[in-house]
Amino acid sequence: MVEPKYKQFMKVNRNLDFVHLKFAEDYVKANIGPTMTFNLLKEVMGGYDAVGCTMRTKKELCDGFYYAYELDADDKLTRLFWSDAVSRRNYHMFGDVVSFDTTYSTNRYCMIFTPFTACMGAHPRLIITDQDPAMKPAIENVLRGTRHRWYLLEPEEFEESWNSVMERYGLEEEGWFKTMYGHRQFWVPAYFRDLPMGCLLKTTSISESENSFFKRFSRPHFNLVEFMLQYGNALDAQRIQTTRLDYIDSTNVPSPLTELPFEMHAATIYTDSIFKKVHVEIVEASKNCMMTHMSVETNIRVYKVTDRGHRTWTVTNNAEDDLYECQCKLYQRCGILCRHIFFVFKNNDVQLIPEIYIGKRWLKKPLLISVHSSSTSTFQDQTDSVYDDKHNATNKLHTSYYRLVQRVEGSIADINAVIAAIEDVENQLFGDGSYVMSVLEKKKRFEELYGVVRPDIIHAHPPNVVKCKGSGSRLPSKMEAAKKAAAKPPRRCEKCHKMVNHNSRNCGKEKSKK
Incomplete structure (x- = not known):
C-alpha cells in the first residue's frame, strides 16, 4: 500500500483531466509555457497553502x-x-x-x-x-x-x-x-x-x-x-x-548483481541514490578485490586487500567487538563502507551490515535517526492542520467552474443557460446590480494576501531602497536625442540614394516637419 502523501506520484494518478487540459490550451494560446502553466494551476486549483501568512x-x-x-x-x-x-x-x-x-x-x-x-x-x-x-x-x-x-x-x-x-x-x-x-x-x-x-x-x-x-x-x-x-x-x-x-x-526494489546477502540488506536500508554508490563498492568487492595477506594479533585480524587499481589497503577487524576499519577511511569521510571492508565481510561470511556501520544520514525516511540526538517532534509543521476550509472550498469552486466551461463550450444554448444560472445565483447572494470593488474592499484583499491587518502603529519599517548602478531609467531630453542622432554614421537611403541619417520609410518627412 502507498501512503496518501505519495499517491500523487503513482502513474495512475499522473494524468490530465479536462480542467487541466483547458488550462493548458488557454495558456498555450497566450504563449505561456508548461512550467508557468503548472505554477498558475497550482495557485488556482490548490497550490501553496501557506501563501497569505506573515x-x-x-x-x-x-x-x-x-x-x-x-x-x-x-x-x-x-x-x-x-x-x-x-x-x-x-x-x-x-x-x-x-x-x-x-x-x-x-x-x-x-x-x-x-x-x-x-x-x-x-x-x-x-x-x-x-x-x-x-x-x-x-x-x-x-x-x-x-x-x-x-x-x-x-x-x-x-x-x-x-x-x-x-x-x-x-x-x-x-x-x-x-x-x-x-x-x-x-x-x-x-x-x-x-x-x-x-x-x-x-x-x-x-x-x-x-x-x-x-x-x-x-x-x-x-x-x-x-x-x-x-x-x-x-x-x-x-x-x-x-x-x-x-x-x-518506498517502491523501488533494486535487482541484485551478486549473491552476497548484505547486498540486499543494503538495498532495504539505504536511499536509492546512496544505494547506487554502496552497490558499486559491493560489486567491486565481489569481483575485483583480493586478499594478499592476513595475520592475527590477539583479537585483532589484519587483512591486506588489493583492489582494481592494484593498490593495497590495510583492513583491521576486532573480532571481540566486531569492529572494522580500513586505511582508506571512506566510511569516516563519507559515511558509506568501502569495497575493502565489504571484501572482508565476504571473506568472513557476514550476512548483514553491522548496525554500527549503517549510520544515520543515508537511510530511507522511516529509518532516519537525528544526527544531533534531539527529538524532532517540536518541529512538526501544524500549519496545514489549522489552515481553514475557505481555501479548499475556493479551490473546489475554481475546479467546478472550469469543468463546467469545458463541458458546455460546444453549445451556445448551454453556455447561455450557465450564464443565466450564474447570474441568478449572484443575484440571490448579493442582490441585483453591477459589482464595483470599493477602496475598503481593495484594502481588505491586500490584507488577505499579506495575511495581516495593517496596524495603527508600525514598529519595524522597511529598509531604505538602494539604487544600484544601471537601475531606473529616464526619457532623454531633445538635445540629448539630437546629439545621439547626429553621432550615428550616415547610411545610403534607398529612395533618394544619398548618404543621410534617414531611411526610405521617412525620406522627405523630415523636411515636411520643419
Whole structure:
C-alpha cells in the first residue's frame, strides 16, 4: 500500500483531466509555457497553502516556526532571520555538516540573502565557507567546538607534495603561498580525516547551487513580502522533489548483481541514490578485490586487500567487538563502507551490515535517526492542520467552474443557460446590480494576501531602497536625442540614394516637419 502523501506520484494518478487540459490550451494560446502553466494551476486549483501568512501568523499557527529581526536607530529593518518547522527538523536530522556561502545577489535594499541551516540549539561538527576573513573569528566565537573548513584541494601527501612544488618553482618566499600554508588546517583534507563526514562537502558549490535555485524564484526589485512569498514557493518545490524521492525509495526494489546477502540488506536500508554508490563498492568487492595477506594479533585480524587499481589497503577487524576499519577511511569521510571492508565481510561470511556501520544520514525516511540526538517532534509543521476550509472550498469552486466551461463550450444554448444560472445565483447572494470593488474592499484583499491587518502603529519599517548602478531609467531630453542622432554614421537611403541619417520609410518627412 502507498501512503496518501505519495499517491500523487503513482502513474495512475499522473494524468490530465479536462480542467487541466483547458488550462493548458488557454495558456498555450497566450504563449505561456508548461512550467508557468503548472505554477498558475497550482495557485488556482490548490497550490501553496501557506501563501497569505506573515511570520507572526505562521508563529501563531505553528510553534516550530521561528523568526528574529534587528532594527536600526530609525526603526528600519537591518537583519532578518526565519526558519520554519521543516527546516529546523531537517537540521536536527542532517545538520552535522553545514555549507555557508553569501555570494547570492542582493535585493533592492542591498540586503544579502544567505540560505543557511541554523543551529537551533546544536552546533554542527563541521562548517564549510569560502575564504572570507571575517568568518573565521565569528565561527570561533559563536560555534564553539565546530571545525571550520574552506573549500578543499585533494593532495595525497600534503607536506611532501607542497615542499616539492615550492622548491621546484622557487615559491618559498611568496606571500600568498606562505599564507595558504599557514592556514592549511582549514583546507587540506588530511586534517579532517578523523572527523566523521568531514569530506562530505568538498566545496561551497552546494551553497552556490542553492543560490542559483533561489534565483529562479526571486527578482532584485522584490520587496520583502514578495520575496518571502516566492521563498516559500521555492521551499515547496524542493520539498515536493524530496517527497518524490521518498516515494521512489518506498517502491523501488533494486535487482541484485551478486549473491552476497548484505547486498540486499543494503538495498532495504539505504536511499536509492546512496544505494547506487554502496552497490558499486559491493560489486567491486565481489569481483575485483583480493586478499594478499592476513595475520592475527590477539583479537585483532589484519587483512591486506588489493583492489582494481592494484593498490593495497590495510583492513583491521576486532573480532571481540566486531569492529572494522580500513586505511582508506571512506566510511569516516563519507559515511558509506568501502569495497575493502565489504571484501572482508565476504571473506568472513557476514550476512548483514553491522548496525554500527549503517549510520544515520543515508537511510530511507522511516529509518532516519537525528544526527544531533534531539527529538524532532517540536518541529512538526501544524500549519496545514489549522489552515481553514475557505481555501479548499475556493479551490473546489475554481475546479467546478472550469469543468463546467469545458463541458458546455460546444453549445451556445448551454453556455447561455450557465450564464443565466450564474447570474441568478449572484443575484440571490448579493442582490441585483453591477459589482464595483470599493477602496475598503481593495484594502481588505491586500490584507488577505499579506495575511495581516495593517496596524495603527508600525514598529519595524522597511529598509531604505538602494539604487544600484544601471537601475531606473529616464526619457532623454531633445538635445540629448539630437546629439545621439547626429553621432550615428550616415547610411545610403534607398529612395533618394544619398548618404543621410534617414531611411526610405521617412525620406522627405523630415523636411515636411520643419
